[in-house]
Amino acid sequence: MPVISVPQAFNEEDLYVDLESMFGHRLFLKCEGFNFAGSIKLKAANEMVESAERSGILTKGSILVESSSGNLGVALSMIAACKGYSFVCVTDSRCNLASRQMMEALGSQVHVISHEHGSGGLLGARLAYLRALCAADDRYVWLSQYTNPDNWKAHYFTTAPAIARFFPELDVLFVGVGTTGTLMGCARWFRSWHRRVRIVAVDSVGSAIFGDPPGRRMIPGLGMSVRPPLLDESYVDEVVRVEEADTIRACGDLAKRGFLFGGSTGTVVSGAMAWLECHETSGLTSVAIAPDLGERYLDTVYQPNWVRTVFGDEETDVSEVLHRDLAAREPSTAQGWIL
Known part of the structure; x- marks a missing residue:
C-alpha cells in the first residue's frame, strides 16, 4: 500500500472495466476517477x-x-x-x-x-x-486550460503510455472532448506508436468544438461553445456526437450494474457503443477513457426531477430516459464524421 504526504501523489492509473457483458460490445473503460480530485x-x-x-x-x-x-x-x-x-x-x-x-x-x-x-x-x-x-x-x-499546452502534455506523458502498456494491441481509442487536452495528448502519443490506433473523439450535441453552431447543453464536462485552441483535427480520425438523453441512458445502464459514473463518462460510453454498433468489431481491441465518477451528478443526471425538468418536452417518460437499455437503442442516435 502506498504512503503519500500530498493528495496529488495518488492516482489509480491501471483500472479498467470490461463492458462487453453489459452492452454486447468489447470495450475496456479506463477509470480515471480514483484519486483525491475524483477525475482525470x-x-x-x-x-x-x-x-x-x-x-x-x-x-x-x-x-x-x-x-x-x-x-x-x-x-x-x-x-x-x-x-x-x-x-x-x-x-x-x-x-x-x-x-x-x-x-x-x-x-x-x-x-x-x-x-x-x-x-x-x-x-x-x-x-x-x-x-x-x-x-x-x-x-x-x-493557467488557461483552454490554451495551455501543459494540459495535453499531462496526458502525453501519463494517460497514453499507461494505456499502451496495458493494451499493446490497441486498435481504437475513444476520448471525450472539452478543452481537448486529453484527446490531443493521447492522439499525439499514439501517432508515433508502433501500430496504427484509430482516434475517435466523442462530443456532445450542442458543442461547437468541431464546427457546429453552439446549442443547449445542460450536463457539464464535455463540449464547448467555441472551438478550443488546443485542437488539431489532423490527429482525429472520427467524431461521434451524443445527445444528452443518451448520456443519461448510458449512466443509468452503468448504474444498474453497480457502476456509478459521471456525465462525461456516460457520454463517452454512449458514443463508443454507437460507433461499435456500426463497425465490424470482431477481434478489435477498443478502449474508452472514463473521466469521472458519479457522485457529483446525483442531483442532475441521476435525479428524475432534474431529468423531467430538462427533457420533459422531449421525452414523454422520464423512467425511459433513465432506464432504457443503451444496448437496445437504434444506432442512428449518434452521428459520426470521418475527418
Missing part, C-alpha cells in the same frame, strides 16, 4: 501548476484563477490547498452543486456566472470575467 482533471491541474512554478510564473503570494465547469476546479482547489495558494474558480450555473461545495470545502472561492456574454455564451462570460480579474491585479495567475 487531476493530471492536467498538476502539470499546469508545476510547470507554472518551474517557469516562475506562479510564486508565493500568487492567486490562482481558472475557468472550470467543475472537475478541473476541484482538482486545482485540492492542489492549491496542499501548496498554500489561494484559488478563485470562475464557473457558471451549469456547474454541479457538489463540485462547488467541494471547492469551497477546500478553501477556494467560487464565482458563478449566470449571464451569457454575446455569442460566446456562458464560457465567453467566464473568460471575460477572468481577463478583468487579471488586468486589475497582477497577483492573479490564470
Whole structure:
C-alpha cells in the first residue's frame, strides 16, 4: 500500500472495466476517477501548476484563477490547498452543486456566472470575467486550460503510455472532448506508436468544438461553445456526437450494474457503443477513457426531477430516459464524421 504526504501523489492509473457483458460490445473503460480530485482533471491541474512554478510564473503570494465547469476546479482547489495558494474558480450555473461545495470545502472561492456574454455564451462570460480579474491585479495567475499546452502534455506523458502498456494491441481509442487536452495528448502519443490506433473523439450535441453552431447543453464536462485552441483535427480520425438523453441512458445502464459514473463518462460510453454498433468489431481491441465518477451528478443526471425538468418536452417518460437499455437503442442516435 502506498504512503503519500500530498493528495496529488495518488492516482489509480491501471483500472479498467470490461463492458462487453453489459452492452454486447468489447470495450475496456479506463477509470480515471480514483484519486483525491475524483477525475482525470487531476493530471492536467498538476502539470499546469508545476510547470507554472518551474517557469516562475506562479510564486508565493500568487492567486490562482481558472475557468472550470467543475472537475478541473476541484482538482486545482485540492492542489492549491496542499501548496498554500489561494484559488478563485470562475464557473457558471451549469456547474454541479457538489463540485462547488467541494471547492469551497477546500478553501477556494467560487464565482458563478449566470449571464451569457454575446455569442460566446456562458464560457465567453467566464473568460471575460477572468481577463478583468487579471488586468486589475497582477497577483492573479490564470493557467488557461483552454490554451495551455501543459494540459495535453499531462496526458502525453501519463494517460497514453499507461494505456499502451496495458493494451499493446490497441486498435481504437475513444476520448471525450472539452478543452481537448486529453484527446490531443493521447492522439499525439499514439501517432508515433508502433501500430496504427484509430482516434475517435466523442462530443456532445450542442458543442461547437468541431464546427457546429453552439446549442443547449445542460450536463457539464464535455463540449464547448467555441472551438478550443488546443485542437488539431489532423490527429482525429472520427467524431461521434451524443445527445444528452443518451448520456443519461448510458449512466443509468452503468448504474444498474453497480457502476456509478459521471456525465462525461456516460457520454463517452454512449458514443463508443454507437460507433461499435456500426463497425465490424470482431477481434478489435477498443478502449474508452472514463473521466469521472458519479457522485457529483446525483442531483442532475441521476435525479428524475432534474431529468423531467430538462427533457420533459422531449421525452414523454422520464423512467425511459433513465432506464432504457443503451444496448437496445437504434444506432442512428449518434452521428459520426470521418475527418
